[in-house]
Amino acid sequence: MTASSRPEHPRLRRTAGDRRAQLVQIGLELLPTTPVQELTIDEVARQAGISRSLLFHYFANKREYYTAVTRAAADLMWEHLMPSPGTPPEEQVEGMLDRYVGWVETFRETHLAFVRGAAGGDPWVAEVYQETRDRLVEVALTTLGLPDDALRRQLVLAWLAFAEELVGQWAAEPTMTRPELLALLRDVLARLTTR
Amino acid sequence: MTASSRPEHPRLRRTAGDRRAQLVQIGLELLPTTPVQELTIDEVARQAGISRSLLFHYFANKREYYTAVTRAAADLMWEHLMPSPGTPPEEQVEGMLDRYVGWVETFRETHLAFVRGAAGGDPWVAEVYQETRDRLVEVALTTLGLPDDALRRQLVLAWLAFAEELVGQWAAEPTMTRPELLALLRDVLARLTTR
DNA sequence: GTAGCTTGTTGAGCGTTGCTCAGCAAGCCG
DNA sequence: CGGCTTGCTGAGCAACGCTCAACAAGCTAC
Structure with missing residues (x-):
C-alpha cells in the first residue's frame, strides 16, 4: 500500500497548549471504554x-498522563456541581445533590469508569x-452551617460513598421516583450530621 | 557468580494442588504492597x-491468576464474617458487624488493598x-426478616459502601468508641430498611 | 529571500512484561 | 531397565513504556 506511505495530513504543527489539551481530551473520550491506567500510549x-x-x-x-486525564474528569464534574454564585446557602446542598443525580444519569458509564x-x-x-x-465534604459542611470536625x-x-453507590444503582434500575431519591439522600445526610 | 548456576533447591517437584495453592498464597501476601493487577508474573x-x-x-x-487471588481474599473475609451455626437470627447481623470491624482493624492495609x-x-x-x-446483602435481608425486593x-x-468507607476511616482515626461505631452502623441500616 | 533560531515532532531502538511452545526430567509403573 | 505421565524449564515473540539523537515547521532578523 503506497498510499499509507504518503500521510493524508501533511504534518500539522500545533502549539504546546493545543496538543496537551487534545491529548487529555482523547483520554477523556477513551475513559468510558477503558480503565484509565490501561490506556495505551500507542492507542492515544x-x-x-x-x-x-x-x-x-x-x-x-x-x-503523569492519566492522572492529568483523571484530574480533567474530576474538574468537569466539579464545575458542573458547583452552585452558581448568589445561591442562598440553604439551597446549595439541595442543588448540588440534584445536579449530581443529573450528572450520573447523563454520563453513567463515564462517571462509573471515573469513580x-x-x-x-x-x-x-x-x-x-x-x-x-x-x-465536596467541605462545601457540604460549610453550607449546612456545621462545625468541621x-x-x-x-x-x-x-x-458520599453511600450516595455514590445508591445513585449509581438507581440510575441503572430506578426503584423509586427521582424526588424520593433526593429526599432520601438529604434525610440520611441530615440525620447523620445532626445527631 | 557460579553459585547461582547451581540452584540451592535441587528442583523440587510438587503436586498440582500444592503448587496452585502456593501461587495463590504468594499473591495474597503481595496484596497489601501491590495492587492485584500490577502483580508481575516475574515477581510471583x-x-x-x-x-x-x-x-x-x-x-x-x-x-485468571489474579482473579483467583482476589477470590481467595474474598473467601477469607467471608469465612471470618459468617456467623457460627446455631446463632439466633436476631444476633447474626450484630455479630457480623462486630467481626467486620475487627477484620478491618486487624488487616486494614490488606483489606483496603483488596477493596x-x-x-x-x-x-x-x-x-x-x-x-x-x-x-452479604442476602444474609442481611434474610436474618433481619425483611422482604428481598x-x-x-x-x-x-x-x-455496605457507607459502612466500608466509615469503618476504613475510623480504623485510621478513631473518632468515636467502638460500641458507638457499631451502634451507628446498626441504626443507619435499621432506619434505611424499615422506612 | 535566506540564514538562523526555536521547538514541535519523529524513528530507531532498548528493557520489561505477558504469553507460547517444544522439549527436558522427576517419579511412578511394568 | 524401558516407558509413561506430568511437573517443569528455556528460548523466544509481540506489545508496551520509555529514551535519545536528529529532523523540520514556522517564526524572526538582516
Whole structure:
C-alpha cells in the first residue's frame, strides 16, 4: 500500500497548549471504554495522529498522563456541581445533590469508569479523586452551617460513598421516583450530621 | 557468580494442588504492597522459585491468576464474617458487624488493598467482590426478616459502601468508641430498611 | 529571500512484561 | 531397565513504556 506511505495530513504543527489539551481530551473520550491506567500510549498517539514519542514530550511518563486525564474528569464534574454564585446557602446542598443525580444519569458509564479508576489501584489517581471528595465534604459542611470536625468529616465522606453507590444503582434500575431519591439522600445526610 | 548456576533447591517437584495453592498464597501476601493487577508474573514466579512458564501452566493468563487471588481474599473475609451455626437470627447481623470491624482493624492495609483492587478497573475482579457483597446483602435481608425486593437490596448495598468507607476511616482515626461505631452502623441500616 | 533560531515532532531502538511452545526430567509403573 | 505421565524449564515473540539523537515547521532578523 503506497498510499499509507504518503500521510493524508501533511504534518500539522500545533502549539504546546493545543496538543496537551487534545491529548487529555482523547483520554477523556477513551475513559468510558477503558480503565484509565490501561490506556495505551500507542492507542492515544494513534488517535491523535502523532508518534508515541511526542506524548512523552508533554507528559514525563504514562502515569503523569492519566492522572492529568483523571484530574480533567474530576474538574468537569466539579464545575458542573458547583452552585452558581448568589445561591442562598440553604439551597446549595439541595442543588448540588440534584445536579449530581443529573450528572450520573447523563454520563453513567463515564462517571462509573471515573469513580472506579479513582478508587482502584493507583494511589496517584486515587489522590486526585480524594481531593474532589474532600472539597465536596467541605462545601457540604460549610453550607449546612456545621462545625468541621474529624467525626463529621468522616460521616459526610461515608455518606458520599453511600450516595455514590445508591445513585449509581438507581440510575441503572430506578426503584423509586427521582424526588424520593433526593429526599432520601438529604434525610440520611441530615440525620447523620445532626445527631 | 557460579553459585547461582547451581540452584540451592535441587528442583523440587510438587503436586498440582500444592503448587496452585502456593501461587495463590504468594499473591495474597503481595496484596497489601501491590495492587492485584500490577502483580508481575516475574515477581510471583521468583518468590515461588519457579519459572514464569509454570505459572501459565496453572493459570491460562495473568487475569485468571489474579482473579483467583482476589477470590481467595474474598473467601477469607467471608469465612471470618459468617456467623457460627446455631446463632439466633436476631444476633447474626450484630455479630457480623462486630467481626467486620475487627477484620478491618486487624488487616486494614490488606483489606483496603483488596477493596480498592475490587472496585478498580478490571471487571473480572470487580465481579468477584460484587458476588461477596451480594451474598452479604442476602444474609442481611434474610436474618433481619425483611422482604428481598430491588429497592431494599439497593439500600443495603449502598449501606455496605457507607459502612466500608466509615469503618476504613475510623480504623485510621478513631473518632468515636467502638460500641458507638457499631451502634451507628446498626441504626443507619435499621432506619434505611424499615422506612 | 535566506540564514538562523526555536521547538514541535519523529524513528530507531532498548528493557520489561505477558504469553507460547517444544522439549527436558522427576517419579511412578511394568 | 524401558516407558509413561506430568511437573517443569528455556528460548523466544509481540506489545508496551520509555529514551535519545536528529529532523523540520514556522517564526524572526538582516
